[in-house]
Amino acid sequence: MSLWVFLFVIGLVLCNSGVENAKILGVFPFLSKSHYAMGNTLLKEMARRGHEVTMIAAFEEKGLPSNVSYRNIKIVTQLDKNDKRPNFFKEDMTNPYSMTLFLNSAGTMMTNQVFNSPAVKKLLESGEKFDAVIMDQFVDDSCAYFAHHFSANHILLSTTFANSWVNPLVGNPAPPSVNAELLLEFSSSMTFWERLRNTLFYLFGELNRQLYFFPKQNEVIKKNFPNARPLYDYLYNVSLVLVNAHESFNDPLALVPVMKNVGGMHVSPSGKLPSDLQKFMDVAKEGIVYFSMGSNLRSKDLPDEIKESILRVFAKLKVKILWKWEDETLPGQPANVKLSKWLPQQEILAHPNLKLFITHGGLLSTIEAVHYGVPLIALPVYGDQKLNAATAQQKGYAINIPFAEFEEARFEMALKEMLRNPKYKQNAEQRSKLFHDRPMKPMDEAIYWVEYVIRHHGAQHLRVAALKLSWYQYILLDVVGFFLAVVIAVLYISKMIFGKLCCRKSKTVKSKTH
Structure with a gap:
């Protein structure tokens, strides 16, 4: 009898979790082993815990046991064709502005390779559904379309701290006075000149994204899906951001509720040396x-x-x-x-x-x-x-x-x-x-929040109100404009009243003189 009770309780737990055997799609197309390693570590562990995982990437996982559900969809890249790696020691990679331009072209080339991949096209046409799409947040913004296409919760994995590439997507407050730009070498405690350089580069980066990079990523979507909505409709529909950061090695930064620091989740030593x-x-x-x-x-x-x-x-x-x-x-x-x-x-x-x-x-x-x-x-x-x-x-x-x-x-x-x-x-x-010294291991925390978002159908209650505002409302331009209009109106009315009073006084003086 006790065995039946035990099985009944286990059954209730499994039913209540609502995420047993969830279907997870990972999208990590960037041609960097470190970006892939970060996402692959998470997705492998989710597969081990019973979830059904599909991974779109430029690399392949070959070390998983046969009793887990993990499917590779490999993207063919230029590296596969000619095996020519850039020698970064000889390239001038120190200038953050030229690095941004390099990332523009790399991102456009990479996302075109993703959507032109026969295996990816086959997946998109398969009619499959996924519970969540977990994607690398790094110059691949058109891949946000996957979450819409598969009716899935949209989850981002930032392989570094909360930065200006991801903060606007979830309304995270990040003033350039304390939030150092990723391609600069500043900490949160900046001098005046560092804050000036940081602000200038922040403005350059935001203009680059809004006026050049996002339109290019929108073209990638429109070329492959002519009936798709504009990129912005997909970009800002994010349920969760897993951030590869922690106060032990990063400066502490403000985070909205959908952002979770899980820095170190990739650490998983075997414990054995050759x-x-x-x-x-x-x-x-x-x-x-x-x-x-x-x-x-x-x-x-x-x-x-x-x-x-x-x-x-x-x-x-x-x-x-x-x-x-x-x-x-x-x-x-x-x-x-x-x-x-x-x-x-x-x-x-x-x-x-x-x-x-x-x-x-x-x-x-x-x-x-x-x-x-x-x-x-x-x-x-x-x-x-x-x-x-x-x-x-x-x-x-x-x-x-x-x-x-x-x-x-x-x-x-x-x-x-x-x-x-x-x-x-x-x-x-x-x-x-x-x-x-934290309440749970970073991998456990990452998986908890992924399952939480699935369990609560996107966890809309975690999204901040800033996402409902347009950019000019968010930075209070409309309020500033209203105050300016009031001040101008008051000054104008005051001038009119003062002018009339002066005119009357002048007439009174003239009449007394005559």
């Missing part, structure tokens, strides 16, 4: 320095003069170096340097003999370092790397050397300072404590 790496790290009692430039940048593409400078500095150290190097050989490789084309980063960061992490400043790498309490030397090259590195340095667990300002002496000094000064490790460990 045997050769395990032995290499275990015996390195003097310590290990780990060096990786991430998934989009490749160390083998470093300019020769910088590569040689790094090698000279490494050769002087007593510690061992573990370097993610994407080639078979490294001319001039010192005896204390071990190379590998691929390294299990999270497992390396968790090892007790690791002293510090030399990184490009990518956000996922920064988060993993904070998770394990590892200090950083950051060599940021482009994008949000500069901001991440500057923030980490401000919080005391990193030394920031922008790649464009790299000098051998400065790099050597930073390494020696970090290896002998315990304050960086102590600050990293304090950040790690803040990272872990």
Whole structure:
């Protein structure tokens, strides 16, 4: 009898959740492994928890067990056709204005590839329905059409903090006086000149989106769906934004109720190192320095003069170096340097003999370092790397050397300072404590809110009233205009009255004179 009661209770729980076996569509077309990794980690976990997942992306997942429902829809990209990756070390990626223009063209090309993909067209014509569409919020705004087409709840995943690309879509207040622009290197505590630069770039970015990028994305939709409504009808219909941020590694920012900080949800170490790496790290009692430039940048593409400078500095150290190097050989490789084309980063960061992490400043790498309490030397090259590195340095667990300002002496000094000064490790460990001290794990929180939105049919009660206002109403231009009209009317009436009074007085004086 007790078994039947137990089964009955379980049945009630499953029925009441309303999201068992939900159908989830992921859209992560950007040709960046870090963006894909962020979304794929979430969608894989949702599949493991019983949901039916379909993923549209430029990459494929091949490591899932057969008992989960996970379908890949791979987009064929230029990289698949010619395998030519840009060398970001040689490109001028430091100017935020030119970077914005580059992202304009990248976004238009990428979204056209998505909608022109035969597999995507087949899905769109299949008549399938989804409970939620979770999409990467990064220069792919026309993909908002998927949520409308499949009658699904529209969920965004921002791979970085709440920024000007996503804030307007949900009415999140973000004054440029405290909200640093993503492609700049400022923190929330800006000087006057930084606030001026930040405001100018914010205005440039908003004009670029409204006058150029959104119209281009609207063209992508209209070309493929002539009867579709304007892009704006889809863009602002967002039920949830999962933000890859947390106060342990970001400056705290205001968030409306539909925005949830789930920074660190991608951290999921296996706990095991390959045997050769395990032995290499275990015996390195003097310590290990780990060096990786991430998934989009490749160390083998470093300019020769910088590569040689790094090698000279490494050769002087007593510690061992573990370097993610994407080639078979490294001319001039010192005896204390071990190379590998691929390294299990999270497992390396968790090892007790690791002293510090030399990184490009990518956000996922920064988060993993904070998770394990590892200090950083950051060599940021482009994008949000500069901001991440500057923030980490401000919080005391990193030394920031922008790649464009790299000098051998400065790099050597930073390494020696970090290896002998315990304050960086102590600050990293304090950040790690803040990272872990939260009511639930970030992955559990992310899935909770996705299921919450599905359960409550879009959770309209979380959307702020600002979304019902036009832009001029939101910034009170109509109210300002009304006050100006009143002031002008009062001044005009006062002038008329004063003029008449003066005229009467003049006539009275003249009559008395005569």
